[in-house]
Amino acid sequence: MQPLYRSQQTKPIDAAAADYLQIDSYQLMQRAALAVYRHLPDCETLLVVTGPGNNGGDGWVLAELARQDHKKVLVWALQKPATLSGDAAKAAEDYQGEVVYAAPAEPDQFDVVVDALFGTGLSRAPGGLYQDAIEYINQCQAKVLSVDIPSGLVGDTGVAYIPTVQADKTVAILNMMPGHITADGRDYCGELILDRLAVPERVYADIDPSAYVLKQAMLNLLKQARKHNSHKGSYGRLLVAGGQHGMLGAVLLCGTAALVSGAGLIQLITTQEQAPWVPVHRPELMALGFTGSEHQIHIPPADVLILGMGLGSSQWSKALWQQLMTANIPTVLDADGLNLLADCDEAADSIAVMTPHPKEAARLLNCAVKDIQADRIKAVETLAKRYQCVVVLKGSGTIISDGEENFICPYGSADLATAGTGDVLAGMIGGLMAQGFSALQSAQMAVVWHALTADHCALGRCLTASDLIRHLPEVLI
Ligand SMILES: NC(=O)C1=CN([C@@H]2O[C@H](COP(=O)(O)OP(=O)(O)OC[C@H]3O[C@@H](n4cnc5c(N)ncnc54)[C@H](O)[C@@H]3O)[C@@H](O)[C@H]2O)[C@H](O)CC1
Ligand SMILES: [K+]
Numbered sequence: 430m431q432p433l434y435r436s437q438q439t440k441p442i443d444a445a446a447a448d449y450l451q452i453d454s455y456q457l458m459q460r461a462a463l464a465v466y467r468h469l470p471d472c473e474t475l476l477v478v479t480g481p482g483n484n485g486g487d488g489w490v491l492a493e494l495a496r497q498d499h500k501k502v503l504v505w506a507l508q509k510p511a512t513l514s515g516d517a518a519k520a521a522e523d524y525q526g527e528v529v530y531a532a533p534a535e536p537d538q539f540d541v542v543v544d545a546l547f548g549t550g551l552s553r554a555p556g557g558l559y560q561d562a563i564e565y566i567n568q569c570q571a572k573v574l575s576v577d578i579p580s581g582l583v584g585d586t587g588v589a590y591i592p593t594v595q596a597d598k599t600v601a602i603l604n605m606m607p608g609h610i611t612a613d614g615r616d617y618c619g620e621l622i623l624d625r626l627a628v629p630e631r632v633y634a635d636i637d638p639s640a641y642v643l644k645q646a647m648l649n650l651l652k653q654a655r656k657h658n659s660h661k662g663s664y665g666r667l668l669v670a671g672g673q674h675g676m677l678g679a680v681l682l683c684g685t686a687a688l689v690s691g692a693g694l695i696q697l698i699t700t701q702e703q704a705p706w707v708p709v710h711r712p713e714l715m716a717l718g719f720t721g722s723e724h725q726i727h728i729p730p731a732d733v734l735i736l737g738m739g740l741g742s743s744q745w746s747k748a749l750w751q752q753l754m755t756a757n758i759p760t761v762l763d764a765d766g767l768n769l770l771a772d773c774d775e776a777a778d779s780i781a782v783m784t785p786h787p788k789e790a791a792r793l794l795n796c797a798v799k800d801i802q803a804d805r806i807k808a809v810e811t812l813a814k815r816y817q818c819v820v821v822l823k824g825s826g827t828i829i830s831d832g833e834e835n836f837i838c839p840y841g842s843a844d845l846a847t848a849g850t851g852d853v854l855a856g857m858i859g860g861l862m863a864q865g866f867s868a869l870q871s872a873q874m875a876v877v878w879h880a881l882t883a884d885h886c887a888l889g890r891c892l893t894a895s896d897l898i899r900h901l902p903e904v905l906i
Contacts (some may be wrong), residue, residue, distance in 0.1 A: 430700075431623075432630070432638030433607045433837065434551040435585045441605055443637055444873050445653045446628045454819050455516045455634040456775040457626075458483060461602045462490035462520075462576075464624040465543075466498075468600045469806070470572045472540035474501040478532060478545035479521075480560055480580065481508040486517030487602070488545025496526040502677075503539075504528045507558055508545065532561065535570045544573055544594045546580035549606070554590040557580050575599040575726040578608065579617040586638070586804045587612030587826060601626055604633075610839045611805055625902045640806055640828065643877050650866070651691075652905055653876060664693030665863025668731040669738075669856065670753055671697040671765070673746055673793055676739025676755030677706060678765070679852045682894050683738045684714045685775035686856030691877070691899050692863040697728055698753075721745035735806065735859035737766020738852040754779065759862065763855040768792055776816050784821040784855050819868045821858070821876060823851060829872050836873055841880030844887075848893025854879050857901075878904060 434442060447457045465487065477492040479485035487510065495502045495830035504888070506528055510521035532589070544566055546559060554767045566573055575585075578584050581593025584606035593885075599618040601609060609621055628785045636752060641813055656663070667687050672680035680697050687695050688711075696715040707716035719726055722851055734751055740746045742765060750769045753759070759781040762770060767785050770776070771792040785793060787801045790808050794801070801808045809822040813832035816883050822828045827838045854875055881904045886892050 430644055430836070430899060431605065433609070433640045433642060433647075433648050434604045434636065435606065435639045435864040437670065438636050438639070439549045439606075441584045442633050445633045445636070446603055446626060449628055449632045450626070455519055458486050458516045458520060460626050461488045461496060461624075462797075464602065465574070466491050466494045467577050468493070468598060468624070469543075469574060470541055470598070472500065472572075474499055474539050474720060475541040475543060475720045476539040476569075476571070477506060478504050478546055478566060479507060480559070481513070482548065482550045482785055483515070483517050483552065483670055484548030484580075485513070485545050486515075487548070488543055489520035491543060491613070492526060493520075494525045496524075501527045501622065502528065503533060503609050503738065505533060505560055505562070506530055509899060513703045514762035532565050536565060537571070539569065539571045542566050542569050542571045542573050542574040544580050544814055546594070546598060548580075549584050551580070551583060551590075555592065556572045559864075560592060564595050567592060567595050567725070569687040572597045573619075574837060575618070577602050578606065582608055582614060582617050584608040586806070587614040587761070589617050591611035591619050595619075602626065603628060605642070607660055607691025607806055607837060609825075610642065611828060611837050612802055613825070617827055636717055639787075641835050641839050643829075643838045644845065645841055645877060645881060647841070647874050647877050648881070648905060649880070650870075661693035663863065664691055665732040666694045666696075667692045667859055667863045668696055668698060668729065668734045669859070670698040670734065670736045671740040672697070672703060673739060673741035674700055674702065677710075678849065680793070681707065681710050681714070681857035682849045682852040682898070683735055683796040683859075684762075686853040686901070687735070687860030688864070689898055690857045690860030690878075692860040696731070699725075719745070719749050719779065721748050726758050728753065728758075731758050733761065733859045733863045734779075735761040735763065735855050737763040738855060740765035740769070742768065759868070760858045761855050761862065763851065764789070771795075778817075780785065780816055780818045781862065782819045782821065782858055782872050783830050784823065784851065786851065790822055804832075805872040810835060819872050821872050823854070827876050827880070829869070829876060831869050838876045838880050840877060844883045844890065844892040845880070845897070847891040847893060850879070850892075850897055853894050853897055
């Protein structure tokens with residue numbers, strides 16, 4: 430799996446790469462700039478906007494390459510060459526073309542704008558001249574190519590400061606960062622290309638990544654033929670509990686998704702009044718009514734429990750939650766199941782996977798949603814360690830953590846931002862666990878499968894939860 434590194438890990442990566450290539454840091458910058466230059470869209474005229482550090486240095490080198498390639502190049506330097514240091518100063522010195530120190534008039538004279546303002550060294554929101562430059566770039570009609578990362582986007586977290594360069598294409602150099610694919614990253618990078626400068630991954634094998642990118646190939650495990658000599662019991666017994674009055678749809682979606690994901694036997698637990706309606710909607714699903722009594726209900730034997738979708742927070746909800754959380758069944762905890770957990774002092778050992786969206790994660794960690802989104806990796810890791818389970822933090826660039834390693838899903842789109850898709854995901858995870866996959870594998874495969882189904886449909890508008898379930902099998906063909 431493709432590793433993702435934080436900004437503090439990029440210096441040792443640069444050093445290891447230079448060492449492997451047997452070149453110095455300035456030659457590495459030249460290679461980086463050449464790699465980015467190779468991805469430049471076809472153009473005659475370009476504006477290269479350079480900042481104070483080595484990202485700017487890459488820009489200066491690229492500008493000289495373009496000049497030698499007979500392009501009409503203009504560098505807009507936000508920092509005068511005399512104030513630069515190290516490799517960036519050398520790069521500026523080596524550039525032989527035209528330079529300006531203020532915004533060029535007629536922004537539409539350029540075919541391409543190269544954003545070389547900030548890379549991994551961005552440490553705060555761009556203000557003053559930098560803010561003006563980013564706003565200028567974003568108003569240009571030209572195609573925008575960002576060097577390493579769009580300036581204004583935080584590589585470690587994917588938080589986009591206001592303003593951030595809106596790139597058409599981003600060429601990440603040597604390594605990718607979590608910010609390229611989680612939180613705001615996907616909205617700002619445009620087409621994302623990683624250029625490793627011909628350095629093999631093993632060269633930085635001893636540098637611990639911050640996360641890994643999940644891959645479509647994970648789904649191959651699901652394509653394996655079932656044993657001929659098998660029966661429904663071979664694919665697990667699943668309980669799906671939730672759906673207080675008026676919320677039957679949540680458990681129906683979850684149970685149906687589990688069924689389509691391959692679980693053998695599924696029983697829904699909902700209110701006494703709604704239970705008879707379950708097989709009417711989906712004949713394959715069995716149902717059990719829970720009265721809300723304080724007394725222990727008869728809990729059918731099960732391999733996995735999925736708890737919380739549309740569960741609510743009434744007395745009925747709490748009684749059901751309490752009884753099922755102490756039933757000692759490996760549990761996927763979702764939605765209101767998580768909210769009830771946030772209000773309770775003890776954590777249950779039976780939680781195998783939890784699937785919070787940022788608001789539910791904020792409740793569990795007793796902080797604001799913006800704190801979760803400010804560092805999604807940290808949030809998911811903290812939850813996984815605290816509850817000793819696999820955590821799936823949903824949202825743009827869903828992140829999974831088992832407390833040891835983190836995984837980010839590069840697929841999916843805002844087409845999934847609609848009611849019920851979370852219930853479907855919980856059902857898929859539980860459905861896979863029921864078939865014997867580990868909690869981590871189930872979470873990884875379900876997240877990828879769910880996201881790829883949205884990409885496969887590519888509606889560009891809301892993909893309803895029911896349609897999502899219907900299209901799931903098409904991705905496995
Ligand atoms: N990844 C690689 O292997 C290579 C990367 N290269 C390029 O180098 C940059 C990283 O360079 P660095 O100098 O560390 O950081 P930056 O260029 O991003 O800029 C740091 C610079 O900017 C100042 N600063 C930070 N935030 C702000 C702000 N909001 N306003 C004003 N000033 C700010 C900070 O104080 C520093 O002075 C990497 O991304 C690649 O593009 C190498 O060229 C080749 C190998
Ligand atoms: K940049």
